Amino acid sequence: MRRLDNIDLRLLRVFVVLADEGGFHDAQIALNLSQSTLSTHLAALERKLGGQLCERGRSGFRLTPFGEATLAAARRLFDDIEGFHARIGQDRHRLVGRLRIGILDGVVTNPHLGLQTALSRYMAYAADVFVDLVLGTPQELEQALLDGERDVVIGAFSQKVPGIAYIPLHREPQALYCGRGHKLFERPAREIGQADIEAALFSVRGYRHFDDLYRVNHPRASASIVQMEAQVMLILSGHFIGYLPRHIGEDWVRRGQMRVIRPESYGFESAHFVATRRLKGERPLIDAFVRELRAVAGVGEAAAAGLGASLAPSGRGVG
Amino acid sequence: MRRLDNIDLRLLRVFVVLADEGGFHDAQIALNLSQSTLSTHLAALERKLGGQLCERGRSGFRLTPFGEATLAAARRLFDDIEGFHARIGQDRHRLVGRLRIGILDGVVTNPHLGLQTALSRYMAYAADVFVDLVLGTPQELEQALLDGERDVVIGAFSQKVPGIAYIPLHREPQALYCGRGHKLFERPAREIGQADIEAALFSVRGYRHFDDLYRVNHPRASASIVQMEAQVMLILSGHFIGYLPRHIGEDWVRRGQMRVIRPESYGFESAHFVATRRLKGERPLIDAFVRELRAVAGVGEAAAAGLGASLAPSGRGVG
């Protein structure tokens, strides 16, 4: 007896994702495989099944009738496999599926959140969960939640969107910084007045535009950034003042490249939440991940030592 | 993306063969793999599923309860996979040819087996298959299988002939009956002793001659029948006691023509199997029919409340 498995589940799953994504481009991203690998897999499946599953190429991606039938049959088969797991009790402790996470830029490295630790612990028992991670602004992330494009998002939110449940994780101090070459850099704190602030070029975070202006009573912004790294650059240029999370700014302060401006006046805290859409029923993948996030946020300091790397392994990091 | 196939069909198939063969030795031959390979595969499957599937070693091979559950679930999954193939391949592999079926006498009308339903469903998509059906004794049927005169046979087998694969369908209760005019007919159950049984004329089924005698500890048979209808006649004559499947005897009991004798002492279950010759390669006609049989047997069980969903092969039952 040679072949004991006369079916290749991997190829079928690739096909389902291809069909769901409507083509190679999005499926590459979803599966994190190269276009050539997808092409090879699809061709292999067609040979095994003995028929063309889809038309594809410059003219677009379309399922053939055979492809439609196979897609439906494959979905059913995956349901049957779930049934198999249920019958032997696997589903009690096995998490499978896709978890789509959105994280506010500038938050990934936050030691108090310990995102990497939480994810590591989650994957230890959820090895079959596909984690899809993007960075974005609070508005983008909340919208993605509402649209069902994201399952769980993490960041500093205003906590005001209906239909979204916010679970507090951590409060993060924010501070106003200027760079080394800025005229306020060497000035003693008590000699920095409101006029100096208003006269300085102010770089706001695009998603916190009016909040930032209002908080320091500034007349207008001179720069607007979306990514936290851009904010760091502008401040380091010595021409702008702007807000940074303390966990980012402190490194630069330590190196003598930045200073905090009047923390007692301009400092504040922003609350970080993990947010999910309010849905009825069980969401084991999401709930388990949220549970890990909350646990790690509570452990916070103990986890800090091991942090440093981003979540780049998934190649999602460049939001 | 980690594993796209979160289930290893190969390992499951190895396990099913191991369970069917009742140990490593015969499975080695059936699978043409070394003992060490089998051992490694079984251990790997146990790790993946997180539980012990069987006890094995010098003391013998026995499935654990978890192993029993997994075996049943795996069989069903393989059926589902066959179903997948059927759904995408129905237009491609038209079933034509001849299917030669052999059925143990007395089994055709068994509602739990649902042979007519299975055949009806089979013919719905295999309309071009010529069905050749004979009745026979277990020995006859098994021999016909080995000789290649029958493709598939159904009945209560002892499951011991090499070269034949037995797939459990259903367990059927058997009971000892006497007819209306028999001197034990009106006697209260507690007043029927072993001496009464031994003194009664005993009609055995020719193919279960010594089994029947031994079961009631009877000295000798007074009649031997091959066809179940003959057994019914002898019992109805009021002169004989003998075994009948419950599904047949119950009708007569209902009409007041028979009674069951001490079911707690003399009742037992016989396991029904569908048996095919072990052959390499595809046998679409046979496999499709077996699939239907199994599906219908599953439905029948649900309908018959109280019958345990026991598909365990441990019933090497002497039926």
Next chain:
DNA sequence: GCATTACATCGATAATTATCGATATAATCT
């Protein structure tokens, strides 16, 4: 106690699968 039986474990090897980047191909767009 020794021999036998039914597996488990290990190290080594071979086979198969999975994947990528470079390049090619076909269709569409400007």
Next chain:
DNA sequence: AGATTATATCGATAATTATCGATGTAATGC
């Protein structure tokens, strides 16, 4: 016609799986 887009193919490499024989272990039989 050239540029762009959406794949297909190929060669090369890496990773994983499958398998075996030798040896070890545990249980049973004599």
